[in-house]
Amino acid sequence: MEGVHEAPHYIENPKDPxxxxxxxxxxxxxxxxxxxxxxRLRRVNEKAYTPQVVSIGPLHHGKEHLKAMEEHKKRYLRHFLSRTRERVSFSDYIQMIKDQEGxxxxxxxxxxEFGSDQFVRIVLVDAAFxxxxxxxxxxxxxxxxDYIFNNPMLRWDVRPDLGLLENQLPFFILQVLFNTLSSSAHPRPSLLEISYYFFVSQVVRKGKAEAFYEKYYTEVEVQHFVDLIRILYRPLKSKTRRELKTTAVPNAAELLQAGVKFTVGKGSNIFDIKFSDGILEIPTLIVADTTDLAIRNLLAFEQCHKRGEDCLTSYxxxxxxxxxxxxxxxxxxxHGIIENWLGSTKKISTLLHDLGTGMILDHYCYAPLCENLNSYCRTRRHKWMANLRQNYFNTPWSIISVVAAVILLLLTFIQTVCTVISVA
Known part of the structure; x- marks a missing residue:
């Protein structure tokens, strides 16, 4: 048909969207x-993952309830710049961050979603703060x-916001800026050391943290503050991991009835739980107002940043x-296993139950321990012995009474035997 022409073969068809x-x-x-x-985690406790006072990094930047702190963050930036103005200019800092933008x-x-210039400014202001x-x-x-430090309540409100998973800057960029600070007559502690002593109070366990500090200060690269807290919790030795079969284990009251004895673990790591010869050894866990927030963000990091470790989730x-x-x-x-700073035992039980809601557990670090506990509880002899101890030998007077009864029974038996012999 005239007027109809095929498109030249060299013209490519437009790409599909x-x-x-x-x-x-x-x-x-x-x-x-x-x-x-x-x-699935956020629904359980939205507040535990959301900054209440200050945004750090891009994920919560610009939120209405956090805007009041922006002016104070810039005051901190101004003071930070004054520390190095003779050697490093404002434009130098901008360039440092641009060089690391990727x-x-x-x-x-x-x-x-932020463009390059705005993203760089956010990082500079927040890192300096x-x-x-x-x-x-x-x-x-x-x-x-200093509006923050002259207001003690606000200062304490800022602290937990710095430990939220969504409210982080990579540690390396903090280190880049920290390295520009002039050294005084007295050597300044490293950024990692300063961060360590700031966050170690959020590690809710008993025992000395110095052992962790000495090991990880030199051997581990910290990715951000939540990762630092995770490192302070992490066991020195990797635990045996098994494919998940069951997490079932009797509760504390049932274990006690089965003859299991509880004792406080001597180690300084909360994961170092042992069971041997009927004794369950568990390091003390401090349960305070900050426990919920700290552990939830650590759990969220462990759930998202899968690297074969499920230590905290297992715990x-x-x-x-x-x-x-x-x-x-x-x-x-x-028995000293839990140190209750909340006051209510029901609150602690509810807290521990809620912490596990929405968690996915691939490898259970305590599978061997649970198998041993279940095996111990299935042995009837252990239950009988526990029943004797708890009902008949639980006080010195009851022990004396039982011993006296046994002696009386023996004497009665001997007397009966003697009577039978004499009659015969």
């Missing part, structure tokens, strides 16, 4: 370590216009089984 989307997909960075908390963006598990805040906490010193699963009821909590408090 889906093909364009596929071509433009960003590459997942292997260095990602800062995540949005999954909804690595910074790659540290976040999701694409950052964090460094200044840590230094002022360490030195117990504040400037006359929470075990403890929520042991402390199933307020009565179980009372027993654990009585």
């Amino acid at each position: 889906l093909q364009e989307e596929l071509d433009n997909l960003s590459t997942l960075s292997p260095s990602r370590c800062i995540y949005r908390v999954p909804n 690595r910074l963006r790659g540290s976040y598990a999701e694409p950052i 964090v460094i200044e805040f840590l230094l002022r906490c360490r030195d117990s010193h504040c400037e006359g216009d 929470v699963f075990l403890m929520k089984r042991l402390a199933k009821t307020p009565k179980d909590v009372e027993l654990l408090v009585e």
Whole structure:
């Protein structure tokens, strides 16, 4: 037909929109370590993952309830710049961060929507604020216009926000800026050391943290503050991991009835739980107001940043089984396993139960321990012995009464035998 022409073969067909989307997909960075908390966890306790006072990094930047702190963060930046103005200019800091922009963006598990200039400014303001805040906490010193430190309640409100998974900057960029600070006559502690002493109070366990500090200070690369707290919790030796069969284990009251004895673990790591010869050894866990927030963010990091370790998730699963009821909590408090700073045993039982909600456990670190406990409880002899101890030998007077009864029974038996012999 006249007027109808085929398109020349050399003209390519336009790309399908889906093909364009596929071509433009960003590459997942292997260095990602800062995540949005999954909804299955966030639904249980939204507040535990959301900054209440100050945003750090891009994920919560610009939120209405956090805008009041932006001016104070800039005051901290101004003071930070004054520490190095003779050697490092404002534009130098901007360039330092621009040089690291690709690595910074790659540290976040999701694409950052801010443009380059705004993203760099956010990182500079927030990184300077964090460094200044840590230094002022360490030195117990504040400037006359320091609204945060002149308001003790606000200072304590800032602290927990720095330990939230979604409220992080990569540690390496803090280190880059910290390295520019001038050294005084007295050597300044490293950024890692300052961070360590700031966050070690959030590690809810008994015992000395120095052993962890000495080991990890030199051997481990910290990714951000939540990772630092995770390192302080982490066991010195990797635990045996098995494919998950069951997490079932009797609660504390049932274990006691089966003859299991509880004792406080001597180690300084909460994961170092042992069972041998009927004795369950558990290091003391401090349960305070900050426990919920600290452990939830550590759990969220462990759930998102899967590297073959489920130590904390395994621990929470075990403890929520042991402390199933307020009565179980009372027993654990009585034996020094739990140090109760909340006051209510019911609150602790509920807290441990809620911490495990929404968690996915691939490898259970305490599988061998649970198998041994279950095997011990199935042995009737242990229950009989426990019943004797708890009902007949639980006080000195009851022991004396039982011994007296046995002696009386023996004497009666001997007398009867003698009577029979004499009659015969």
